[in-house]
Amino acid sequence: MALLPSYQSWIPKSVLDETINAIKAFHDQPHEVKSKLYNREKERQGVMYSSNNDLYRAKAASWHDSLTIWMAPETRRAKEEDIPEVCRKEIVAWESHSTKVAEALLELLSEGLGVEAERFKDLGFLEGKLVVGHCYPYCPQPDLTVGITSHTDSGLTVLLQNQVGGLQVKHGDEWVDVEPIPGPLTVNIGDFIQIISNDNYVSVEHRVLAKASKEPRISAVAFFNVGTQADSDYFGPLPELLSSNKLALYRKFTVPEFNESFFSKGLDSKSFIQKVRL
Numbered sequence: 001m002a003l004l005p006s007y008q009s010w011i012p013k014s015v016l017d018e019t020i021n022a023i024k025a026f027h028d029q030p031h032e033v034k035s036k037l038y039n040r041e042k043e044r045q046g047v048m049y050s051s052n053n054d055l056y057r058a059k060a061a062s063w064h065d066s067l068t069i070w071m072a073p074e075t076r077r078a079k080e081e082d083i084p085e086v087c088r089k090e091i092v093a094w095e096s097h098s099t100k101v102a103e104a105l106l107e108l109l110s111e112g113l114g115v116e117a118e119r120f121k122d123l124g125f126l127e128g129k130l131v132v133g134h135c136y137p138y139c140p141q142p143d144l145t146v147g148i149t150s151h152t153d154s155g156l157t158v159l160l161q162n163q164v165g166g167l168q169v170k171h172g173d174e175w176v177d178v179e180p181i182p183g184p185l186t187v188n189i190g191d192f193i194q195i196i197s198n199d200n201y202v203s204v205e206h207r208v209l210a211k212a213s214k215e216p217r218i219s220a221v222a223f224f225n226v227g228t229q230a231d232s233d234y235f236g237p238l239p240e241l242l243s244s245n246k247l248a249l250y251r252k253f254t255v256p257e258f259n260e261s262f263f264s265k266g267l268d269s270k271s272f273i274q275k276v277r278l
């Protein structure tokens with residue numbers, strides 16, 4: 001996990017503030033309005049509102065509501081008019097700004113490995129994209145639950161949070177607070193990147209604590225995942241990183257296999273990494 005300075009150089013502060021305010025405005029609406037978007041059957045496409053989105057896959061419920069909007073691939077992309085009007089313009093702006101950040105990060109991640117600058121982008125990390133606006137409401141007994149359970153993300157995550165706090169990252173055996181400093185974005189490396197980088201990058205375990213603060217925690221998250229669904233495309237540690245003394249740490253796998261493991265159960269940490277580790 002890394003913090004990126006965001007003022008001016010990455011995303012204008014007004015865009016960050018408007019994104020958070022718009023997501024809050026969505027969640028502040030009466031339940032009857034939001035529940036029209038409550039649709040678990042159509043998961044993984046279009047627009048969906050849900051209370052703890054892994055409810056039927058996870059062992060325990062957690063304390064958050066989410067507006068999930070698919071942006072890519074084209075076959076899953078939400079129609080713009082289906083994005084709730086209260087946050088439409090802002091979500092579209094957040095998508096475009098966070099995508100620019102992701103593009104720059106994908107280049108840096110490639111360069112950090114000494115492979116071609118376009119390598120990560122060419123793998124298709126901008127082709128599986130979703131934006132999620134989470135709300136962690138006031139919790140009367142925060143010690144009895146969590147906002148979101150401990151997990152690792154799938155690909156590359158760009159995250160914006162308001163000032164309430166609650167996000168924590170695992171460092172060794174300790175949970176460390178990711179302080180909500182105004183401005184910086186948080187970037188998470190997910191399991192897919194750990195595998196293809198052959199452990200040069202390591203996915204980060206994180207969670208959100210439930211809070212008894214009257215002000216809800218709001219976060220805007222953009223997830224970037226390899227989009228291809230082909231059964232014939234195999235992914236694994238990049239061949240450029242391997243040699244006779246740097247052997248592949250993982251076997252090859254397809255995106256459907258990754259997704260099946262990643263999305264068919266509740267959030268967890270590194271289970272796919274363990275599954276394909278040689």
Ligand SMILES: O=C(O)CCC(=O)C(=O)O
Pocket residue numbers: 132134148153159161167206208218219221
């Ligand atoms: O709301 C947050 O800060 C974290 C959300 C998160 O980890 C996720 O959606 O994967």
Ligand SMILES: [Fe+2]
Pocket residue numbers: 151152153206
């Ligand atoms: Fe996450």
